[in-house]
Amino acid sequence: MAKATSLHIVWLRNDLRVFDNASLFHAAQNAREQESNAVVALYIATPTTWQQHNMAPIKQDLIRRRVKQMQQELAEQGIPLLALEADTYQDCEAIFISLVNEGMVAVYGQVEYELREQQRDNAITKQLQEKGVEVNWYDRLCIMSPGSILTQSGDTYKVFTPFKRNWLSRLQEQGVHCYSRVKGNPEFSADYLAKQLGLPVMADGDESSAAWPVAEQQVLDKMREFCQQQVADYQKTRDLPAKKGTSGLSAYLACGVISAQQCVNRLQMEAGPELEQEKSGSSVWLSELIWRDFYKHILVAYPDLIKHKPFQKDTASIKWHNNKKHFKAWCDGKTGYPLVDAAMRQLNQTGWMHNRLRMITASFLVKDLQIDWRWGEQYFMSTLIDGEFAANNGGWQWAASTGTDAAPYFRIFNPITQSERFDPEGEFIRRFVPELEHMNNKEIHWPHKKTMPDSYWPAIVDHSEARKITLALFTEVKKSDE
Known part of the structure; x- marks a missing residue:
């Protein structure tokens, strides 16, 4: 057919x-109610808009690889996936008008919270409804x-x-619901x-994201393995960049290969009573998922962000x-502060950075x-494979003391003591700053030491002096506001 x-x-x-x-799920359910209906999945790549939004090339590649893989996975369920290349969000409107002419009666999609995405969806919804097409939006970005x-x-x-307190009460009341996979009409051809x-x-x-598997079952297995074997130690190891102490799921959450609902569901199944203990690894990982919701809620409530x-x-x-010279030194991992430099090189080389290091850098x-x-x-957005606007903006405003629930402006990380605390043996530093591989565990953290090799560079600022300058900047603003 x-x-x-x-x-x-x-x-x-x-x-x-x-x-x-x-x-x-809902498209398949509605299509079953009538004969001669077909469910067709559609993905539209919009590279020009992606670039305008500073989407990292490695994330763009991950998405393209995932869509190709999903074509195979959906084909096994009898659902064709039509993957098209447009240019900008505006080009999507013409595609949907063409689909109306091909017999489209209903559209189903997950909402997005950002401004231009909302404008795009509102314009398309209006056009389609005027042509008698049913439009259904589902909000599953947050738990x-x-x-x-x-x-x-x-x-x-x-x-x-x-x-978080209110969120946890709601979770206890209603739990989380996950949808089962569905079957479609295998006779219909996307070609x-x-x-x-x-x-x-x-x-x-x-292929820049080739190190990241894109098969859905592999990602689900990774999540299950983390919840079964690693999450118990999460509280102890999550701040140590040299250890594999985090879930490694952020890139998949960012483009929706897995949902946060699935993460909570699996965590509840595996953790049991531990989830109720405030300092347990599973409850701390759950807190990270709640932070993800929190920043998205803030974004929706305050669209100026x-x-x-x-x-x-x-x-x-x-x-x-x-x-600008200091900014380039920071981007390149050449500040003279070993842990900062190692972190920025990890980002530049892999497209990912450990969360503790995101705060420090x-x-x-x-x-x-x-x-x-x-x-x-x-x-960060232009480099991270897991870049999401709400979390990235929220994290940066927290670090800069400009956001909601932000660190007080006078709380300033000391990059040397952070290095000594979270990479005590210099293992992570040596991995990404090979110039320092022969330094001993104590001196490797100190950029001002005369024992630093000539292949490394002096610190671009003195931390104690820089701290005073920053405090003066914030104090001036706070006084003038009063």
Whole structure:
């Protein structure tokens, strides 16, 4: 059969999974109610818009590889996946109008929270509804959707701890629900539809993300293994970059190969009573998933954040020094502070950075170099395989003391003591800064020591002096605000 009477189109975006996909589930359910209906998954790559949003090339490649893999996985379920190459979000509208002419009766998709994504979806929804097409949006980006966790006065929480308390109560009341995978109509061909539309199919990537498996079952196995074997030690090892102490799932959560709901579901199954213990590894990992929800809730409640405005408005007047040479040294991992340099090289070489190091490098850029946090935020997004706007913006504003629930401005990480504490034997530093591999465990952390080899470079700033300068910048703003 080449053409179905009516098409139920599932528009995949950051929900690139077969299991626990609300859009696929409801599309298949509705299509079954009538004969001659087909469920067709659709992915539209928009590289120009991706570049405008500073999406890292390695993340773009991961998405392309995942979509190709998902074509095979969905084909086994009798659901064709049509992967197209457009240019910008605006080009998506024409694709959907063409699909109406091919018999599309309904569209299903997962909501996105960012401004331009909302504008795109609203425009397409309006056009399709005017043509009699049913449009269905599902909110599965958060475990608890924005607006569902509010203060007693009905406001969005601005502080994490009470948000978490309310969130956990809600979890206890309602639990989490995951959707089963579905079957489609194996007779319908996506190739036929592609020819009818006459649009370019999605291009292959550059294989820069090849170290990251993209088969859904492999990712699910990785999650299950973490929850069964590693999460118990998470509290002890998560801050040590030389250890494999984190889940390694962030890139898959960012493009939706797995959902946060699946993570919580699996954690509940494996952790048992430990999940109720405040300092257990499983409860601390759950807190990280709650932080992910928290930043998305904040983004929805305060859309100005998408315009890179500080949450604490008074900090908008800070006079950042923005030394371009210092910024380049930070980007290149050549600051003269070994752990900072090792972290930035990990990012540049692998497209990923350990979470503790994200805090240390962000603090160093803002508090030691007095460089605008937005410079760092953009660099991270342009380099990280797991870049998500809400979490990246939230993390940077936390480090810069400009955001909600932010670190007090006078709390400034000392990059040397952080190095001694979290990489005590210099194992991580040696991995990414081979110039220092012969240094002993004590001296490797100290960039001011005369014993540093000539192949390394002097520290670009003195931390104690830089700290005083930063405190003066913030004090000036706070005084003028008062």
